[in-house]
Amino acid sequence: MDQIILQFLNGLDKGSAYALIALGLTLIFGTLGVVNFAHGALFMIGAFCAVTFGRIINVSHEIVDETKLDFLGRPLKVQVPYVKEWFGDVAGSAIIDWTVPISIVFAIPVMLAIGIAMERGLIKHFYKRPHADQILVTFGLAIVLQEIVKAFYGANPIPTPSPAHFAGSLDFGLMLGFDANAVIYPYWRLIYFLFSSVIIGGVFAFLQFTTFGMVVRAGMADRETVGLLGIDIDRRFTTMFGIAAIVAGLAGVMYTPILSPNYHMGMDFLVLSFVVVVVGGMGSLPGAVAAGFLLGILQSFASNSSYKAAIVDALSLKDTFLDTFIMGLDQIIIYLVAIVILLTRPRGLLGRKGVMEE
């Protein structure tokens, strides 16, 4: 039982990231009708917002420490962050330590600006073009963006730790009456899950309870009629693109302590997020969220080698093809589930009739 709870918890944070990216993808597809393959790059840029903000916070001046030597035997040049001089050692260190959460404030305007620039500068020219053209141009854009990031930040992952307060893990097992260490869950992953729940809730509330959201939902259902009513739906949809970029960016910012940012991380998440959108149902926001968590949790369960080994032993499949298949299930489980769901429910879990069916 403890193993089941453990893998369920593990699936939550990965599912949270899938859900946030898929939510943004669905928002863009639902409003603008664009299949945005550059959405993973927005997740990656969000992560690099945290890296950039960290570098800004750590802007330093150089002092020479005559008591220490550098690798060439010269007096060591030591970097002293200005923030420590301005706010004192304790407060300055605390600001540096809390770089990731604070960088949310930095990432929101940056991602909004990038989202709007991307939509106005490039993607709007492809609204009336076939989906294949949209996919090609956004995929190309994603490659350009990741190469730019690589040129500035290099190809290696950049360590971006969580605040020291959230280091370590919570022993859920003890709270549930299991042995110590039976069910452990890192604090930061718990925060990530709560954070993504708030963001998802916020987006739904925004669409459900504001006039702006109501117009957007109406536009998603029938764009032409809303336009005929004299509402500038294009401007609202551009704003929605910016909001979707913020959602992807914030997902990236908060994911940095879990996965050290590298220029390729967006592409790694993009393919799986598209599967999530298709399984959830093209254009369905609740479907995207539900599928994100579902597939994240399933992937987590499929990664548990002890379950798989038990199945192999129980069925006496050791050293057969099925042994290899079952042990490698974690790498294909999402696609297998996608096939099953699309065969039984061709529009996905919560898909609407008529979306991408022309």
Added chain:
Amino acid sequence: MSKLHMSRRGLIKTGAIGGAGLALPTIFTSSASAFTNEPTGSNVVLGFNVPQTGAYAEEGLDELRAYQLAVEHLNGEGDGGMLSTFSSKTLQGNGILGKRVDYVTGDTQTKSDVARAQAQSMIQKDGAVMITGGSSSGVAVAVQGLCQEAGVIFMACLTHSNDTTGKDRKKNGFRYFFNAYMSGQALAPVLLNAYGGDRQAYHLTADYTWGWTQQASIQAATEAVGWGTVANVLTPVGAGDFSSYIAPVLNSGADVLVLNHYGADMVNSLTQAIQFGLRDKQVNGKNFEIVVPLYSELMAKGAGANIKGVYGSMNWNWQLQDAGTQAFVKSFGEKYGFPPSNSAQTAYAQTLLYADAVTRAGSFNPCAVVEALEGFEFDGLGVGPTLYRAEDHQCFKDVLVVRGAENPTTEYDTLEIVEKTPVEQVMYAPDHEMFGGAEATLGECNPGA
């Protein structure tokens, strides 16, 4: 309709003339060039085939810096670096055999097919007489095979799988870098000393040739000092999030996690293992420990503070105090502003070793170079006395056991040298079962052309 009339004598004559005509170009070719890309002008071209994009780009770019530095030194530019400390004194800074050294570079993208295509282009289009590079064993094995077929020398750079000089060894291929078996043999006694003999290890292993041989090697070495092995779980390369593989570890009965990962995978799996608080836990009445069998400076930088106290092994480290290391660090550091990685040192050493072998052989002919390198003993390139063993073309030298520094003073000294394991401890027979057994052979030297 016309009809061809030909006598028997006429047919024989025509056949003989035609046959001679067809054979003529071959005769000219073989007399013009005894081996592939024989340098005929005033220069010689070397091919540096490294990842310049993709997951191992940073390693590849550091290798490229070292290759360029080696070319400078061979051509008599710069301060000469290790030329003055290298025990073989044949290199005088006047190129190789008096020919100026030029080079071409290729981007392998850490993909075997791309790396082979790049190497082929360097050989056929650019006339490269030697190919070197690689930041992945899969790539190194693939390019080594191509060089064998093409008849050029392959001086492998960053490749740690036992297979490169094991079951996939080739007569035209040479490896200076150490291998997974050596890592295991060097690490096991240090781990025994640090953590005791009653330990249970859980392995997470990258699912490709390097991961498999690394895992088998470290498992065998640790079991030989009394450790048990609880499980070995293969993980996809580039998995990103390893949490679902790490989560079951604490409850598995294991008290040591061995991460047979490299590059970004190692950075992520180690970071996530630390996040799960593994090193803060106690299992079986002992502190839980993590081991990373193969380290690199660039990985250590990526993992940040997470590597503190974590043991691993390296081929070389810039903090060594011998004259060769100091000369190389000075050259590299003054040119680029930071110390070289162990990939860079391997790239530099392999280039010098090739140039020296050509000079001693007095020829660029690959078979003469093979003869010069086989059984070659040398010193002064950084890790002490070294042997290029004739039977498998593997270098044998001391191996470094390192540990993440507790209090690094700069971003460069994140690793500290714990022990320089003597070469005798990491030696093995050429027909060792982990290296292809008795069936593994180098084959014949191929001069090409």
